[in-house]
Amino acid sequence: MNRLTAQELRIAAVIALGGLMAVLDTTIVAVALPRFMTTFSASLTTIQWIVTAYALGMVAAMPLAATFALRWGARRVYLIALLVFAVASAAAGAAGDLGWLITARAVQGLAGGLINPLGMTIGFGTVAPERRSRMTAITGLPLLIGPILGPMLGGILLDSLSWRALFFITVPPALLAVVGVLRWVPADTPSAERAPIDFAGGLLLVPGVVAVAYGFSEETLGVDVRSSIVAAGLVLMAVFIRRSWGHHAPLLNVRLLRDRTFGRNTAVLVLYAAPYFGSMLLMPAYIQVMRGDSALTSALMMVPGAIGMGITIQFAARVLERFGPRIVVGTGLSLAIVSTALTVLVLTPDTPYLVLGILGVLQGAGTGAIMMPTIVSAGRELRGPDLASGSAILPLASTIASAVGTAVVSAVFTGLIASATAGQGLAALSDPSAGSMLTGEIVDAYRVTLVGVLAIMVLALVVRLRTRPAPTTKPTTVRSAA
Known part of the structure; x- marks a missing residue:
């Protein structure tokens, strides 16, 4: 047992x-x-x-x-x-x-x-x-x-x-x-x-990931400034990876990404985390700005997703042991894709919250079958120093993906709104008469943004289905086991 x-x-x-x-x-x-x-x-x-x-x-x-x-x-x-x-x-x-x-x-x-x-x-x-x-x-x-x-x-x-x-x-x-x-x-x-602690690696990687996260998340800066910060961060990260690839004791063992199981599961995690966490800002905007309901209503509409995740993650652990990550995560991605596609189809200015809640449960159930099983699959065979590096790489990759996804989804959504409101953006909805005329455009912006989210989720499913279990091999360790 x-x-x-x-x-x-x-x-x-x-x-x-x-x-x-x-x-x-x-x-x-x-x-x-x-x-x-x-x-x-x-x-x-x-x-x-x-x-x-x-x-x-x-x-x-x-x-x-x-x-x-x-x-x-x-x-x-x-x-x-x-x-x-x-x-x-x-x-x-x-x-x-x-x-x-x-x-x-x-x-x-x-x-x-x-x-x-x-x-x-x-x-x-x-x-x-x-x-x-x-x-x-x-x-x-x-x-x-x-x-x-x-x-x-x-x-x-x-x-x-x-x-x-x-x-x-x-x-x-x-x-x-x-x-x-x-x-x-x-x-x-x-x-x-x-x-010895890899101080040089730390001076490259830590500022690099901070710059990327800050550049994507800090919306108060101009586009040129943000782009420069992100570019600088990416350069530092690239130099770190190039330097660490042959280093005997790097800050993080990035060579784990060369392993088929760890690398592809990390890719699935990133490809799902970016659109999923990015799209979480859309529902509050829809509920509070367009429908004029309270922040509490917006928060309560996230409960169905939490329920779906909480239930599914418990079953996913058992099913994962029997059928493997390809089936479990593939099913979870399929559920997430279906729920997102149905949201695109049924979303109107007055879609019943019951319908949106049911779709939230479906999305949450899919997420529960994706995130944790993917992490388990990526780290299943890691031990010693590789386990320590893998345990840092996975949440770091997910966190950066979330920041990037949120920034991109926000930019696409607000750009579409600005186009529909002659540059006024969501502020146009503060005028009730104007807001009532723009509801169709706002819903269309939401739908188009979700189509982009849907495309990335489909790509994650393709990567997952193309990832088959690798033969059991000795982990790519660069330090002796702990």
Whole structure:
């Protein structure tokens, strides 16, 4: 039997709790930006750094997770990250001015960027490869539902308590995770070869990924400036990859991408994460701007997707062991494609929310059968140093893909709206008479954008179906096993 033991279930629960805290903080403050503008008497451009500082901190820390785990042990670094996260959360909640809050958020992000890669390293290292799907069914759930639950929880806390509660709320669970790690997660042994830290690689990769993420996500900058930042980041990343390909102890073992199983599954993850997370901004715009409903309604319309994901990911773990990732992920991608195509067909200015909710469940069910099974398939045979590198590469690739997808979807959607409103954009809908005449154009813009999303999902399905299990080979290790 491939069921997890009681001890393994405890470890999985601890990792899931820590991961949930890190993921929640990516979206929990989104609903509070107007409140922050009033509280600190600052512009949206400045206030946006409360979100940006956290996101960039996460992206900056992810590439370092593998090296830290190999050098000092995944459990030890995971504990430190949880403690720093708790302290930074408390500091953010107690912030007396905006600079203090943004700094605390940046530290939060640095700790949060280590939590999930290290949690994956610990979880995969705890169980045999054939049971990694069961472990991921628990540890991976927060990665899927956290971004959806964040705005809902944020709205409740903001309305019932204050903006400080958005940060204080994560302190007790983070400390509880620390206790759980100390009690249940066994100590691991750092790598036998304490190779020098690849500082040169860090100076290339960390600024590179931060520049790419920032360039794609910072909409307040001009197109030329953003393009230059992204280009500079891509150059740094390319130099890092070229340098690391033959390095004996690189910051990340990018040669794993040459492996057919790991490389193609990473490609599937990127090709789905980009359009999926990018399209998540469309429904709130449709509900709040075009239909004029509340932010709470918008948040509630994300619940069906969370339910679909939560249910499917549990079954996907069992089915994955029996039928393999090609069938499971292929089915999930097919469900996601069908739900997106049906949304294009049925979307009107007054489509019943029940219909959209059903399609949300279908989309969530597909996502639950895609994301975690793909990660398990990519990392199934990884061990030692390769496991540490793979555990950092996968979330880093997904995070960058999400930033790119969100930027591209936003640009396409707003561009279509601007074209339909003679350059006024969504602001044209503030005039009720104009808004009523433009509803057809707005829906058409939504549909056209979804067609682009659909095309990328189809490409992900093609890559998945063309990926067959590779013969069992020795992992492409560049360091001795931990």
